Every structure is written in structure tokens, then in C-alpha cells.
Amino acid sequence: MLLSELLDAPELGLRLVYSAGGALDRPIGRLVTTDLLEPGRYLNGGEVVLTGLVWHRRPTDSEVFVASMAARGATTILAGKAQLGDVPADLLDACRRHGVTLVEVPIEIAFADVTEYVAAAGSAETGARLSASLVRQRQLLSSIAAGRSLDELAARISAEIGHDCRVLTPTGRHVVPGPGELNAEILDAITRRFLTADRTPAVADVGGTAYSLFPVGSGLGNRLTAWVLVIDGDHTTWSHDHVEAVHELCAIAALDRARRDEGRRALRPLVADALALVESGAPLADVAARLRQAGSHADRPMVVAVGELRDDGPSEVALSVFEDVALTVGPAVVAPGRDGVLVGFLPFVPGLPEQLRRAFGRLAPGLQRARLAVGISGETSADALAGALEEARFAQRAASAGRAPVSVVTSDEVASHVLLLATLPDDVRRTYTQRVLGPVLEQDRRTHADLLTTLQAFLACSCSWTRTAELLHLHVNTVRYRIERVEQLTGRDLSRLEDRVDVFLALKSL
Structure with missing residues (x-):
């Protein structure tokens, strides 16, 4: 009132x-x-x-x-x-x-x-509101029984409350795109807010635009695997009727999600069989047939993704997260591999590695102490899945050596010296760096001679005296003196490729 x-x-x-x-x-x-x-x-x-x-x-x-x-x-x-x-x-x-x-x-x-x-006016309003809510629930349930999609029901509620409704997942997948998909920057902000909010529903402020975030189903579940109803506007300023209509849409969306999840669970044995056939080197015809039964397009280019979520939580969380990301790129199949990591056969699309990196990366704010490592193969076909699987496994091992909450590595990147170093234990890299550059570091500490800075610039300039001097605003003779001093302290001759590689890797291990 x-x-x-x-x-x-x-x-x-x-x-x-x-x-x-x-x-x-x-x-x-x-x-x-x-x-x-x-x-x-x-x-x-x-x-x-x-x-x-x-x-x-x-x-x-x-x-x-x-x-x-x-x-x-x-x-x-x-x-x-x-x-x-x-x-x-x-x-x-x-x-x-x-x-x-x-x-x-x-x-x-x-x-x-x-x-x-x-009090009397409030009772009358409450009765009218309950009556309207009951009518709306019956209409929504009737629409479901008539085969209406979740997209249509969301559009109906959007028109009723005057705010656009979308259903998203924490990886940024649009289950219901509403009037159009949100751009990547808005998705990043919304998913971060949802994963870190003390309580829900919450409000995300993105560049001065408010988005209300309502969990679909129980708000007590793991948010990494949740659906979230995203609605334009700040729900704290809405009428009680409009907020109630949103909660009813959440309930309907939860039913729709349960139906979809049940369908995916029914396909998991077929996916596991397909993966087992690939790992055992079965004939192409058998592998392709099983992939088609599991919903994959075996006749089109694919990539293999291997991932592991390291925490003490249930494996169902990791599998649900991996399936969700896979669905962002199209029909995909995901199953646990023989070594316990998750394996996905995904359709190849241009820019797929960056797309996966961003989708997985959105989960980082909600991982807490857990770490997610993912390896991605190059483009392949059904007859070469075994080799692509090994590529992805190796890339995943390189990703596991990273320190970030989420690390995604492609097979192309495994050739980089950065990943080679990343696979080494920390104590090995520290020992190597100390043995090669220890005297230089000690000399800089005692005399502030800037030997290390000069060495880094010298290698970055492909060992050009002139370019290094120009970069550091030094005389060429000063650069020569410092590099000669580095060679004396390290016992390396920087005109030799082998010694130059030793020093370069030691610098990158700092």
C-alpha cells in the first residue's frame, strides 16, 4: 500500500x-x-x-x-x-x-x-497478489505442457515486468539469449559478480547499467554449475509482483534445466564408450558411429580438450563445468578419461582456443582454492583423434604446472620455452638460475652495476651492441664492458649460441 x-x-x-x-x-x-x-x-x-x-x-x-x-x-x-x-x-x-x-x-x-x-489493505493486497501468482503459475505450467520453450516463457515474463530476461551460466553461455546475447565484457562482469556475491539475488553494476542476478533453483548449490537469471535493472526498486514473477520464472527454468541435465546424463555412457574406443585404437567406423550416437558431428573437424579441476569437491561439479563450456561451441561430448581427467571432443570453430580460455577463465573468481588446468589439441578429424588426444594430454600437463587459478594451454603453445620451463619444479628452476646467474645477481646487489638489466636488453636486441646502447641510452663501450663482465662472472661466451641459450633460459626462470 x-x-x-x-x-x-x-x-x-x-x-x-x-x-x-x-x-x-x-x-x-x-x-x-x-x-x-x-x-x-x-x-x-x-x-x-x-x-x-x-x-x-x-x-x-x-x-x-x-x-x-x-x-x-x-x-x-x-x-x-x-x-x-x-x-x-x-x-x-x-x-x-x-x-x-x-x-x-x-x-x-x-x-x-x-x-x-x-492491515486490512495489506491483507487484500496479499490475497490479490497470491491469486495473481496462482493464475500466472497455472499459465506458465500450461505453456510448458503445450510445448512452449524456455525462451518463449522468458519473453513473456520480460513483457510483463518490463525488463529483459536472459538465462546464463557462469561460463557465459546463453541458455536463453533474450533480445540478444551480451558482449564479452558485460558477461565477465556479471559472472564475476554472481560467483563472488555474499548472497543472491544480487545486483551487478556494469558501466552504470544494473543487472539483477537470480539463481535458478536452490541458491545454496555450487555456483560454478548454476544457471543464473539475468534481468536488466535493479530488482530492489521493483514491485513485489514483478519480483514474484521473476521467482516463478526461476522455478520454471529449474524444471527445464532438470530435463536437459537428464538428457545429457542419458548420453554419458555412449560418450564414455566413444572415448574408450579412441583410447584403445578402435577402427574409425566404430569410433565415428559411437560419436554420432552421442550427439557429435564426427564427419566435421574437431579438437580434443583435456581438463582437470583439482579440488576435493565431487567429480560431478568438474564434469558439469566442462560440459557447460563445451556446449558454448556446439554439439560436444565429454567424459572422464582412463587417467581420471576429463576429455571432450569439440567441434572446431575459428578462434576456439581464445573462446575456451575466456569461458573457463570466467570461473576463476568462484574456484577459491581449486585450480583448473585445460589442454587443447590442434584441429583434427575422427581418424586422428588418438594423436590429438595425446597432444591435448601433454598440453594439459603443461597447464597444470601453471600457478593461475585457471590455465588453458594449446598444443601449439607447448613448443614455447615458457611452457618448457613451467613444467619444471620450482626448486629445479631456482637452482639452475642461481648456478648460471648467481654471480651476476650478487655483483649487482653489491655494486648496483646494472649488469642484469644490460644482459636482458642485450639478448632482447639479438646481441646488437648499437641497438642495446640506444635502448639503454648508454655508450657502446659501456655496454661492451658490462657484457664482458657478465661473461667473466658466468663463464659463458655470449657469441656462442649454446651459452646464449643457457643464459636466456636462466633469465626466463627468474
């Missing part, structure tokens, strides 16, 4: 003395009757305070009373005239200073009359 509706009730005869901005269109919160001079300790915010002004002894009391209730977020005073015969001017002044709405209650109207009127 709005305050304006209460003022319009002829049987109460309330008179508006002062209205703070937007007060008339604000729903009436809890009604509190008090004659304490400082009632703030008993208020929680949003209350309408009824007072007989018994506390008013001197003009300064009005400031104390209004300041106390305004500090706790109370919005409106309903002041009775019985005690003083009129509403004092100092009370009006205090209300203006603190932005509190002031309403005069006639002498003949008891506070109980006001309270009963609000």
Missing part, C-alpha cells in the same frame, strides 16, 4: 503537512506507535511512526525526535493532535531538515483505526 493511498482514505481524514521527495509513491513499511523522545533504537528503516506527541515538552524536543528516527531510516511521521491540539511548527521545521514526511492525524481518529486500515 502506498502512502498516497492512505492519505486518500476519506474515513481517516489524514492531512499532509510536509512531503519529502517521492514519499507519496513509497510503499508503507512497518507501522510503529511510540511516544519515546528517542525512538531510533527500536526502528530498522522504512517505518511509518505514529506518535501522540507526548514526548514534546520544549521546541528542541522535535529536533531530537526526528533526528533519532531519521538516522534509522524511518520515512514518515503520523502525528496526532489530541495532546497538543495542533502539530507544532518546530516539528515541521525538523521534518524539513531531515527529509521526513509529516502527516496530521485528526483528534477523532484513533491510531488503532489507522493501523487496522493499513
Whole structure:
């Protein structure tokens, strides 16, 4: 019930003395009757305070009373005239200073009359709301029975509440795209907010645009595997009816998800059989037939992805996450491999590695202490899946050596010296660096000779004296002296390729 509706009730005869901005269109919160001079300790915010002004002894009391209730977020005073015969001017002044709405209650109207009127109106509104909710639920269920898709139901609720609805997953997959898919930057911000919010529903502010995030199904489940209903706007400003309609859509979406998950679970044995055939070197015809039964396009180019989520949680979480990311690129099959890691056969699309890297990367804020490592093969066909699987396994092992919460490595990247070093234990790399560059580091520490900086620039300039001098703004003779000193300390001759590689790898291991 709005305050304006209460003022319009002829049987109460309330008179508006002062209205703070937007007060008339604000729903009436809890009604509190008090004659304490400082009632703030008993208020929680949003209350309408009824007072007989018994506390008013001197003009300064009005400031104390209004300041106390305004500090706790109370919005409106309903002041009775019985005690003083009129509403004092100092009370009006205090209300203006603190932005509190002031309403005069006639002498003949008891506070109980006001309270009963609000309670009766609230009961009527609740009954109407429950009736409307029941009608809406029946209509939604009838639509499902008639074969309506989740996209159609989301569009219907969007039109009803005036806000666009989408259903996403934490990897950024659009289950329901709504009026159009969100761009990558918005998806990054939304998924990060959903995974890190203390409670849901939450609001994500992306460049000044608000998005409300409602979990589909139980909000107590693992958010890495959840669906989230994303709605344009801040739900905290919506009417109760609109919020209720959103919760009903969440319930319907949960039913739809359960149906889809059941379908995927039914296919998992076929996927496991297909993977076992690949790992055993079975004939192409058998592998292709099983992949087609599992829903994959075996006649088109594919890539193999191998992943592992290292934590103590259930393996179902890792499998669900991997399946979700695979679905972002099209029909894909995912199953646990013989060594416990997850294996996916994904359709090849241009830019696939970056697409997978971004999708998996969105999960990082929700991983906590867990780590996700994924390896991706190059483009392949069904008759070469075994080799592609080995490529992906090797890339995944390289990814496991990384320190980031999420690491995605392609087979092309395995040739990089960075990944070669990443596969080595930390103590091995530290020992190697100390043996090769230890004297240089010690010399720089004692004399600040900048030998290391000069060495790095020298190798970056392909051992060109002139270019190194220009880069560091030094004389060429200074560069020559420093590099000769490095050679003396390390026992390496930087004109020889083998010694240059030793020093280069030691630098990269720092």
C-alpha cells in the first residue's frame, strides 16, 4: 500500500503537512506507535511512526525526535493532535531538515483505526497478489505442457515486468539469449559478480547499467554449475509482483534445466564408450558411429580438450563445468578419461582456443582454492583423434604446472620455452638460475652495476651492441664492458649460441 493511498482514505481524514521527495509513491513499511523522545533504537528503516506527541515538552524536543528516527531510516511521521491540539511548527521545521514526511492525524481518529486500515489493505493486497501468482503459475505450467520453450516463457515474463530476461551460466553461455546475447565484457562482469556475491539475488553494476542476478533453483548449490537469471535493472526498486514473477520464472527454468541435465546424463555412457574406443585404437567406423550416437558431428573437424579441476569437491561439479563450456561451441561430448581427467571432443570453430580460455577463465573468481588446468589439441578429424588426444594430454600437463587459478594451454603453445620451463619444479628452476646467474645477481646487489638489466636488453636486441646502447641510452663501450663482465662472472661466451641459450633460459626462470 502506498502512502498516497492512505492519505486518500476519506474515513481517516489524514492531512499532509510536509512531503519529502517521492514519499507519496513509497510503499508503507512497518507501522510503529511510540511516544519515546528517542525512538531510533527500536526502528530498522522504512517505518511509518505514529506518535501522540507526548514526548514534546520544549521546541528542541522535535529536533531530537526526528533526528533519532531519521538516522534509522524511518520515512514518515503520523502525528496526532489530541495532546497538543495542533502539530507544532518546530516539528515541521525538523521534518524539513531531515527529509521526513509529516502527516496530521485528526483528534477523532484513533491510531488503532489507522493501523487496522493499513492491515486490512495489506491483507487484500496479499490475497490479490497470491491469486495473481496462482493464475500466472497455472499459465506458465500450461505453456510448458503445450510445448512452449524456455525462451518463449522468458519473453513473456520480460513483457510483463518490463525488463529483459536472459538465462546464463557462469561460463557465459546463453541458455536463453533474450533480445540478444551480451558482449564479452558485460558477461565477465556479471559472472564475476554472481560467483563472488555474499548472497543472491544480487545486483551487478556494469558501466552504470544494473543487472539483477537470480539463481535458478536452490541458491545454496555450487555456483560454478548454476544457471543464473539475468534481468536488466535493479530488482530492489521493483514491485513485489514483478519480483514474484521473476521467482516463478526461476522455478520454471529449474524444471527445464532438470530435463536437459537428464538428457545429457542419458548420453554419458555412449560418450564414455566413444572415448574408450579412441583410447584403445578402435577402427574409425566404430569410433565415428559411437560419436554420432552421442550427439557429435564426427564427419566435421574437431579438437580434443583435456581438463582437470583439482579440488576435493565431487567429480560431478568438474564434469558439469566442462560440459557447460563445451556446449558454448556446439554439439560436444565429454567424459572422464582412463587417467581420471576429463576429455571432450569439440567441434572446431575459428578462434576456439581464445573462446575456451575466456569461458573457463570466467570461473576463476568462484574456484577459491581449486585450480583448473585445460589442454587443447590442434584441429583434427575422427581418424586422428588418438594423436590429438595425446597432444591435448601433454598440453594439459603443461597447464597444470601453471600457478593461475585457471590455465588453458594449446598444443601449439607447448613448443614455447615458457611452457618448457613451467613444467619444471620450482626448486629445479631456482637452482639452475642461481648456478648460471648467481654471480651476476650478487655483483649487482653489491655494486648496483646494472649488469642484469644490460644482459636482458642485450639478448632482447639479438646481441646488437648499437641497438642495446640506444635502448639503454648508454655508450657502446659501456655496454661492451658490462657484457664482458657478465661473461667473466658466468663463464659463458655470449657469441656462442649454446651459452646464449643457457643464459636466456636462466633469465626466463627468474
